[in-house]
Amino acid sequence: MFKFKHSKVKDSKNLKRTAKSSLKQINVKNYVDRLKSEEYENIMKIGLEVRNKGMEFKGIYL
Structure with missing residues (x-):
């Protein structure tokens, strides 16, 4: 399960926060x-936040 978000904010803390909010969603x-x-048995939740060349990844394997 992937949840992608794109951020317009340059702050790297915002990337982490939004990646976590993707998992929450x-x-x-x-x-x-x-x-x-x-x-389905093997499920992985992935929250991915992207801004230009920056990226933050949060994942959980269930």
Whole structure:
């Protein structure tokens, strides 16, 4: 499960914060539960924040 976001702010702390909020949004919208109900077993949640050449990655393997 991927959640991508693009940031317009140059602050690197904002990249980390937005990557974490991407993971939170995956939980709030129950995307993983939907995949599990369709019998997917190996699920990885990934929040990816990109701004120009900067990137922040947060991932959780379930």
